[in-house]
Each structure stands twice: as C-alpha cells, then as structure tokens.
Amino acid sequence: MNIAVEYYWPIVLLVLIPTVWWVQRRSFTGFTAHQRALQTVVRSTVLLLLIFALMQPTWERSGRWLSVVYLLDQSASVSPASAVTASQWISASTLEGQPDHWQAMTFGASTVAFDDLEAVEVAISGQADSPLSSLSDDAGSTNLELAVREAARVFAPNQVKRLVLMTDGHETSGSLIEAVGLLQQQGIAVYTMPLDPRDLGDGWVDDVRMPDVVTIDEPFAITVRVLGQTDTPAVVEVLHDNSVLDAKSIQLSSEPQEMTLKGNLTEVGSAELVVRLRAVEDVMAQNNQLRRSVVTTDRPKVLYVEGHAESQHFLTRALEAGGLSVDTATAMSLPGDAASLEPYAAVIFSDVAADALGRVQMEALSGYVSDFGGGFIMAGGDAMYGEEGYADSVLEALLPITFTVKERPEEFALIIVLDKSWSMVGEKIELSKEASKAAVDVLADHHEIGVVAFNNSLDWPVLLQRASNREWIKDRISTIMPSGHTNVYPALEEAFLGLEGSESRLKHVILLSDGRTYPDDYEGLVTKMAEAEITVSTVAMGQEADRELLANIADWGEGRGYVVEDVGEVPQIFAQETRRAARPTLVEVPFSPIVEKSVEMFKGIDFASSPPLQGYLSTRLKETSEALLISEEDDPILARWQFGLGRAVAFTSDVKNRWATEWLEWPGYGKFWTQLVRQTMRGSDDRFRALTVKREADRAHITVDIPPAAGDVTAPPTVRWTVGNGMTTTIRTERVSSASYAASVTLGPEDDQTFQTELPDGSEVARSLLYSYPAEYQFRPANVELLQAIAHDTGGVFAPSLEQIFEDDGVRTVRPIALWPFLVALALALYLLDLLLRRIRLFEASADLASPFQS
Structure with missing residues (x-):
C-alpha cells in the first residue's frame, strides 16, 4: 500500500502532544492516575489524527479501470453504410466489454458527444439517409487532430485509456501527427479501424503536380493522378483559356492512375491551367477538374x-x-x-x-x-x-x-608489394599471384616490373626489370608461398628504394594486404615517395585488413584505395590499376x-x-x-x-x-x-522562384528564398495574403537560414488565395492557390498507412477485434483516495469518547464511592 501526503508543515503541531501529557500530570480533577492517562491517550490520538488529516494523505490504490472513447468519422467521404455498421458495433462492443467508463463522439469539422448508445445510431442513420448535396457543413471537412484532442479531454481520470478511432484516415484540415505527442504523454492507446469510402461509382482528378515557374515556349511536364470507382472510358485534358494543350485517353478504374501530360505556354506572365476529367459514366461534376496557377518567364x-x-x-x-x-x-x-x-x-x-x-x-x-x-x-x-x-x-x-x-610519359615502372603472411594461405595468395601476373600482361615490353613479397621479413621474387621476359616473371611470381606475420613498412620502404633508382618518368606502387601491421611512420615514408613522384595505390583484402591505414597510404601516395570483399575481384583490380597508371592522360x-x-x-x-x-x-x-x-x-x-x-x-x-x-x-x-x-543553370530568373506556397490540408506553408541578385535583406520580408473577397492580411515571416524565411497560415473559406511579397530590390513576386472543389469529394480508399502508424506509435492496434480492445494487457492505473475525511471522522469519534470519559469514573481511589457519575 502506498500513501502519499500533500503537506508536511502540520508535523510541527506534534509539539502539542507532550503539552497534553504535561497538563494531565498536573490535573486537579478527582480522576485516578489511570483514568487521566487514558484520557490523555485519547486526546493525543485525536491530535495525531487531526495533524495527519491536515497533511492531506492519499492512498494510491492500484488496479485496472478501463475508459473507452469511440471516435466515429461522419464526413462526406465516408461510406454511410460503413458508418452505420460502425455505430452498431459501438453499441455491441460497449454492452459486451462493459468498460468502467465510455463515451461516443462523432466528428467531421468538429465533434459531437453522445452518452446514449441509441442516440449514436440514430445520428449516424440520419446522416446515411441524406443525399451528399444536403450534408451539414460539419460533414464537409475531416479534422482528425481536433477530434483526437477533444476525445483526450473526456477520458475518465486515473483509468486505462483506449481510443477507438473509426475513419477513412483522410484529413482535410489539421494534422493528426501533431496530436501524437499528446496521446503518448497521456498514455492513450489508439485502436484504429478503417472505414470504406463513399461509393458513388464516381471518378475524379485527385492531384496535379507541375512546376510553379516555366519558361516561354518550353514544354513542361504535368503529372496527373486520377481515381475512379468504376471501369469506364475517360479522357484527361489540360486546358489554358479553354484551349486544350494536351489530352490522353484512359480506362478509368478503381486503381489510382498517374500520367504525364505536356504543357507549353507562349506568353510571359501568370496563367491558370485546368486539368479536366471527362468520363463516359460520371456521377459528380464538381470533382472533375483541378485548377493550377503557373508563372511563365522569358527564355533563360x-x-x-x-x-x-x-x-x-x-x-x-x-x-x-x-x-x-x-x-x-x-x-x-x-x-x-x-x-x-x-x-x-x-x-x-x-x-x-x-x-x-x-x-x-x-x-x-x-x-x-x-x-x-x-x-x-x-x-x-x-x-x-x-x-x-x-x-x-x-x-x-x-x-x-x-x-x-x-600527359603521362611512356616510361613506366611498377612494383607490386604483396602480402605473403600466413593469413593469405589458400585462395587469397593464389588469386593475388594471378593478379600480379595479370598486371604483367597489361604492361608494354619496355615498361618495368618488380615484385616485393613480405611477411615479417621481405624478399624480391622479381627484381625491377623490363616486362618483356613475361613468362619467366610469371614463373617467379608462382614461387611465392605464405608464411610468417605481417609487416608492411620494410617492404614499402624497399619498393621506394627500388623505384628511386629507376629512370622511368612514371613510377607506381600497388600494395596488397589482408591483415594488420606493426605501427611505424607510414605517413612520412609515403609522403617522401609522393615528393619523389612515386604514386601508391592500395588493395585492402577482406574484413581483417587495416582498411584505415591502407586508405591513408593511398591518399598520402596520391593513388587509389580499393576495398575487396570478394578475392575473385583482385586480378581485375590489378589489371585495371596497372592500365590506369601506365597510360597517358589524353585517351x-x-x-x-x-x-x-x-x-x-x-x-x-x-x-x-x-x-x-x-x-x-x-x-x-x-x-x-x-x-x-x-x-x-x-x-x-x-x-x-x-x-x-x-x-x-x-x-x-x-x-x-x-x-x-x-x-x-x-x-x-x-x-x-x-x-x-x-x-x-540558375533559374531563368531566381526572383520568380523566390516565393513558394505549398498547401497541406488547410494549411499554407510559405517560403521566401532571397536570391543573391535581389540584394541584401535588412528585415524579414512580409507576405500579403489576399482571399477571393478582397480581404488582405499581412503575414510576417521568420528566418530559417541565411537567406530563407518561412511562415504558415490556416486557410479560410473555400476560395482562391493570392500571396505576394516584395524582394529587397523592389521586385514583386506572387503565387496563387486556386480552389477547385471540396477535398471531401475525393473518395479515396482508407489511408491505411496513417492509421497503422498512429496505432503503432501509441501502443494500440490497427483493425482490432472486440476482444483486443477490452483485453487486459497488464497495464494498471493508480486511483488516489483521500484519507483525511476518514481521519477527521475517527478523530470526532474519539473526541466524543473523550467527552464520555470526563463523565464516567472507570477507576476508583477507594471502595466507598457513592455514584459512578461525577457531578
């Protein structure tokens, strides 16, 4: 049992208890010492209880109490039949699961709470019977973030919290991701249940992507995504001033289709393009076109x-x-x-x-x-x-x-420094020898080749000589056998000394090793080689090779570093490296x-x-x-x-x-x-690209990137925001980098929006967001990815069964129970006992007492 207290200052009142005992020892009452002691104990206990009550103790009781909140999407994009089924499921699950607390809420643009299961079904059934055109304003938007935040407020305190979110997952305002932190903080597990979209047998233009700025007479790509709920022939068109710029015939189907059409504008300035879908069988005309704004500039x-x-x-x-x-x-x-x-x-x-x-x-x-x-x-x-x-x-x-x-000279000398330690035994040493032979085959007869083989010592299987005697050189390479440990430095130094005496104008070393070596001044040695115009490339073979050292040697030696996992690649690398080092620059x-x-x-x-x-x-x-x-x-x-x-x-x-x-x-x-x-190239004129406005649900994200040609910024630029009715608002931006500024606003009515800003040199830049149709008229399949992510991030379940929602997963909550009322009641009872003890004589000093009561 865990008891916590709110205040500690009442502890100082404990000094009253010794006072009570001191007073009773000097009492002038006629009670015996035993009775006075009993009275003092009772009074001390009353004081203790009152002091403890003043500390406001609480008993933190652990247990499992379950609070369930149901959030049901009633926006226009959701299938009425699916919503009705969900409302019935809420009633059935609540009756069967018997949570300690429950609340049902419907939502679209806002939320409505219900305490009566039957009222939920009635409300949803009423919406299902209404035609799409007569749905309430609330059904014309989906704000999952607002709905989740409202739901978080209605959970019963100190209970296990489970939120059952039934929706198609397509939000047209707000951002559900922004509410995840609140859900995690409050320990609310979200159980997401996807709802079907409203099926009208409709088709619509779902999205259009195109550049904000294009060049006059320059073809540009317009990517269009269309969706449908039935198979029917259709045509997708791009129009400017009612003239078709491009068109494509498609077979509309239930699967999303993306296609690329071409645009080409012949006049400088701002233009409006319309992407239109014409289907043979179409139910709604409102969602058949999307409008986009584009700025056309002169040729770069x-x-x-x-x-x-x-x-x-x-x-x-x-x-x-x-x-x-x-x-x-x-x-x-x-x-x-x-x-x-x-x-x-x-x-x-x-x-x-x-x-x-x-x-x-x-x-x-x-x-x-x-x-x-x-x-x-x-x-x-x-x-x-x-x-x-x-x-x-x-x-x-x-x-x-x-x-x-x-241009590299024709004279070329190559020394291969080859690791022959015990770790190279088997396929490694054999392929390394074959690689060395491959390098010999690449060289011209007048080139020079030498081979230094090393372990903890070194030897010269092939002294530096002309490559014309190839077969003898290859036979000598074949005699190399593995033994000993790995020590690179003496062998690399020997190669340096060998090339110093060569008259070739181009000198190169290829170092191969598969292990770790003793420390030494490799940087000093290889730097001297580079100063002597001797380049060094390295091959690190396998996981055990000292890759860092070999890479550094290649860097210091102005060569190339190779890392090889498959030893079969070594011959090809040697041949390629030799060819690159030996040939002239002009190919x-x-x-x-x-x-x-x-x-x-x-x-x-x-x-x-x-x-x-x-x-x-x-x-x-x-x-x-x-x-x-x-x-x-x-x-x-x-x-x-x-x-x-x-x-x-x-x-x-x-x-x-x-x-x-x-x-x-x-x-x-x-x-x-x-x-x-x-x-x-830089944009034809970066001033035209200085302002970017992107729409996400009901938010407009504004970025102003000041190009160098526009001059220096003395203060963060402001953006003038004008809606269709002419009302203008000034938006202040905040600096996000050296020449970049940003702001974000919530878009208001369903109307065209224009954003303008003035650059430091006085030039004006504008962007427009054009309204096409309500986003709820996009009847997409459920956004399963979002719903799965929310369930995962909050510890819930996607598409749960009824048993999963109510199952005991071992999570417990603590209910604080205030103890002070009980303490005060007990103190009152003892106080009454104290009053009684003042009237009753329990212990007598002598046997001839007249009455048990004292006047």
Whole structure:
C-alpha cells in the first residue's frame, strides 16, 4: 500500500502532544492516575489524527479501470453504410466489454458527444439517409487532430485509456501527427479501424503536380493522378483559356492512375491551367477538374565561350532548339567581374585555352557561381588540361574534378608489394599471384616490373626489370608461398628504394594486404615517395585488413584505395590499376559512356544506343563531387558538384567535331546538352522562384528564398495574403537560414488565395492557390498507412477485434483516495469518547464511592 501526503508543515503541531501529557500530570480533577492517562491517550490520538488529516494523505490504490472513447468519422467521404455498421458495433462492443467508463463522439469539422448508445445510431442513420448535396457543413471537412484532442479531454481520470478511432484516415484540415505527442504523454492507446469510402461509382482528378515557374515556349511536364470507382472510358485534358494543350485517353478504374501530360505556354506572365476529367459514366461534376496557377518567364540566357569559333554552331543550334537563348563570346571578351555575368543563367566553356584567360576573369567566374548561384559547365579539349591548362588554377578549384599535371610519359615502372603472411594461405595468395601476373600482361615490353613479397621479413621474387621476359616473371611470381606475420613498412620502404633508382618518368606502387601491421611512420615514408613522384595505390583484402591505414597510404601516395570483399575481384583490380597508371592522360580511343548514376537530367536519353565518343581526358574526381557518366576505366566523363550557391559541371569529352563527331548526328545530342544546361543553370530568373506556397490540408506553408541578385535583406520580408473577397492580411515571416524565411497560415473559406511579397530590390513576386472543389469529394480508399502508424506509435492496434480492445494487457492505473475525511471522522469519534470519559469514573481511589457519575 502506498500513501502519499500533500503537506508536511502540520508535523510541527506534534509539539502539542507532550503539552497534553504535561497538563494531565498536573490535573486537579478527582480522576485516578489511570483514568487521566487514558484520557490523555485519547486526546493525543485525536491530535495525531487531526495533524495527519491536515497533511492531506492519499492512498494510491492500484488496479485496472478501463475508459473507452469511440471516435466515429461522419464526413462526406465516408461510406454511410460503413458508418452505420460502425455505430452498431459501438453499441455491441460497449454492452459486451462493459468498460468502467465510455463515451461516443462523432466528428467531421468538429465533434459531437453522445452518452446514449441509441442516440449514436440514430445520428449516424440520419446522416446515411441524406443525399451528399444536403450534408451539414460539419460533414464537409475531416479534422482528425481536433477530434483526437477533444476525445483526450473526456477520458475518465486515473483509468486505462483506449481510443477507438473509426475513419477513412483522410484529413482535410489539421494534422493528426501533431496530436501524437499528446496521446503518448497521456498514455492513450489508439485502436484504429478503417472505414470504406463513399461509393458513388464516381471518378475524379485527385492531384496535379507541375512546376510553379516555366519558361516561354518550353514544354513542361504535368503529372496527373486520377481515381475512379468504376471501369469506364475517360479522357484527361489540360486546358489554358479553354484551349486544350494536351489530352490522353484512359480506362478509368478503381486503381489510382498517374500520367504525364505536356504543357507549353507562349506568353510571359501568370496563367491558370485546368486539368479536366471527362468520363463516359460520371456521377459528380464538381470533382472533375483541378485548377493550377503557373508563372511563365522569358527564355533563360546562357553564355557560350568556344575555343574554336568555327565549331561553336553545333552546340548553339542544339541549345536554341531546346528553348534556350544563347549568347556567344570569346575568352578575351569575358568580363572581369561577377556582376556582369549575373544576367546569364549559365556559362559554358568549350576547349578554351588557359592562357586566353586572366586570373581576374577566372575569379569573376568563380564568384558568379559561388555568390550569384550561376551554373558553370566546362567541356573538354586538350588546351584545357595538364601543365599548359588549368591545373592548380582558380577554375580547377571551381570544378568537380582535378586535372592531371600533363600527359603521362611512356616510361613506366611498377612494383607490386604483396602480402605473403600466413593469413593469405589458400585462395587469397593464389588469386593475388594471378593478379600480379595479370598486371604483367597489361604492361608494354619496355615498361618495368618488380615484385616485393613480405611477411615479417621481405624478399624480391622479381627484381625491377623490363616486362618483356613475361613468362619467366610469371614463373617467379608462382614461387611465392605464405608464411610468417605481417609487416608492411620494410617492404614499402624497399619498393621506394627500388623505384628511386629507376629512370622511368612514371613510377607506381600497388600494395596488397589482408591483415594488420606493426605501427611505424607510414605517413612520412609515403609522403617522401609522393615528393619523389612515386604514386601508391592500395588493395585492402577482406574484413581483417587495416582498411584505415591502407586508405591513408593511398591518399598520402596520391593513388587509389580499393576495398575487396570478394578475392575473385583482385586480378581485375590489378589489371585495371596497372592500365590506369601506365597510360597517358589524353585517351583518344572510341568509347561509350556508362551511366554511373541515373539522374533527372538523363530522362528520355538512351545512352545504350548512343554512338561512341572518340576520346576524353583522364581526370580525378574530387571527394565531395559525383560522377554521372564514366568510361570503361571508371574515369569521370560527366561530373558535378555544388559550389557555393551555384553548380559546376565537367564534361571530359567535347561538344564538337573532334571527339563528338558521331554524337553530333545522334538525336540525343541536343536533348542531352539542353537538359544538362537546364539542370545546372540558375533559374531563368531566381526572383520568380523566390516565393513558394505549398498547401497541406488547410494549411499554407510559405517560403521566401532571397536570391543573391535581389540584394541584401535588412528585415524579414512580409507576405500579403489576399482571399477571393478582397480581404488582405499581412503575414510576417521568420528566418530559417541565411537567406530563407518561412511562415504558415490556416486557410479560410473555400476560395482562391493570392500571396505576394516584395524582394529587397523592389521586385514583386506572387503565387496563387486556386480552389477547385471540396477535398471531401475525393473518395479515396482508407489511408491505411496513417492509421497503422498512429496505432503503432501509441501502443494500440490497427483493425482490432472486440476482444483486443477490452483485453487486459497488464497495464494498471493508480486511483488516489483521500484519507483525511476518514481521519477527521475517527478523530470526532474519539473526541466524543473523550467527552464520555470526563463523565464516567472507570477507576476508583477507594471502595466507598457513592455514584459512578461525577457531578
């Protein structure tokens, strides 16, 4: 038994008890000492009881008392028959489960409570008999959040709380997820029961997704989702000013269908598009169309700088055909400040010699991308790379790739440092030997090859020599046998000493190990090797390899690090690594680009059918950049990254009639470059994209992103919100990042809404939310995902049986019972006893007492 008290200050009153005892010892009454002692005990007990009562003690009684609240959705989207069945189920379950407390509530836009089971059925039956057009305003909306919060208030205190939520799960106002914290805090388990949608045999346009801002004469995608409750032929259309822009015939069915239609606007400004569904058999016309607002801007301008002016027409024509406005320029005419480049959405370089640009112009390009959010694309050409190109320049820092120093020389020396410790026994050592032999086969006769095998010591199975004697070298590699422990440092140092004496201009080490080694100054050793122009690549084989050390060695040695789980991959890696290290930077052999990462800009482009490119320049990808197209040797062909506010792209082949001769005739050439430029460039004018308004149920989420070109922000921008009746409200935004501000408002009547804001440079931006039809007229199947999530997050059950709702899951509650009334009653009883003891003499001092009562 657990007893708690509210106050502790009455404890000080205990000092009165000794006083009572002191007084009784000096009593002048004629009672005997025994009776006076008895009276004092009674009075002391009365004081104790009163003191304890003043402390307001409570007895925390543990037990299981069950409070159940039923929430029944009566909105227009719910099937009347399903709601009636649910109301009957409420009556049956309550009578059978016999909870200690129950409450039934119906809800739509608001809630109504019922204490009578029969009244629930009557109310729901009345709604079921009403036609859709005559339903109450309350049925025209579903606010699950409000309903759940109202239900939380009616639970009986100090009882196990179970909320039975019967709904289709489609909320048109509020957000049920926002109420989950309250439910968890109050320990309310939600048992969710999906209801069927109202079935009218209807079809409707459920959703439309399209860009907020498009470019004049530029086709844009409009994604439409339609749903139906019957199989019937239908047509989906996109209209502007009552003219059909695109249409698609479909067979309407009970399954959601998504399709993409095309829009194309020819006038600058704001436009209203209507997506309309025309079905052969349709019940309701109100939900057959959705309206959307779009802003049309001028063609984006790009600046194209071609190193060979006679070839610039290839790309220019392709981009103009794709809806871009192209200005051409020479390297000499490029401005020396970023602000002069700001009118352009992107700048394209193609085979521009580095010595044709000054450092000031390069810095202007860098600032244009990082500070103004512009796009920069550099396409290949031998004038742009190597020692005579942009290596270590401002533009190299801007791009997602690193330029190699210059064309690699033909002289090449390779030493393979091979782990032959006991852990390599079996398949590992055999495949490592085969890998070393594969590297020998890749080398030219005049290249040099050496092999250092190591355990806790080292030896040279193959001293550094010409690779022409291949069979003898392979036989020597075959003699390597595993033994001993792993010690990498001496072997790596031996390889360093061996390559120092080589006259080859390109020197490379491949280190393979599958274990952990002794600590040493690896960084110092490998740094010396790099300074001596000896590169080091590493292969970490298996789980036990020291992956961190080997990766660091590859980084310090300016090579590549490989991690191998499947030892069967080792021969291929050795051959590939040897080929990459030995060949020149300028790769002029036909190849077909391989898609490394599928991205939006590749949509509609079939690289499998593309003709080969005739060459490219070998580069290295920077750590935080991503390769989208690669060669067969894993060299980046198309790479991109974010640079400040803008994006930079490198295409290591070219755009003209040197390496892209066959591409110029390929139908995908124009599409590839147009989509690449559009994905890289800044918006045609980011001012138009500064304001974003997204609707979620009855909330509008507003974002204002101030573009650099609009100037500096001195105060958070305000947004003017105008509803259809002309009433305007000013909305204050709050800063969420350096140049981004946000606000959220609850939308009022079912009407068009317009939002406008003024940017720092005085330009106005506007967005509109257009009203189409009540969201309750979307008769979707139950939102099972939401209902399952709510049940899971609150400890309830989805689609429970009656037994699950009322079952004893071991959860207990505590009921506080106030003890002070009982203490006061007992004290009163003892007080009466004390009064009686004052009148009755229980103990006599002598035997000749006249009467038992004292006057």
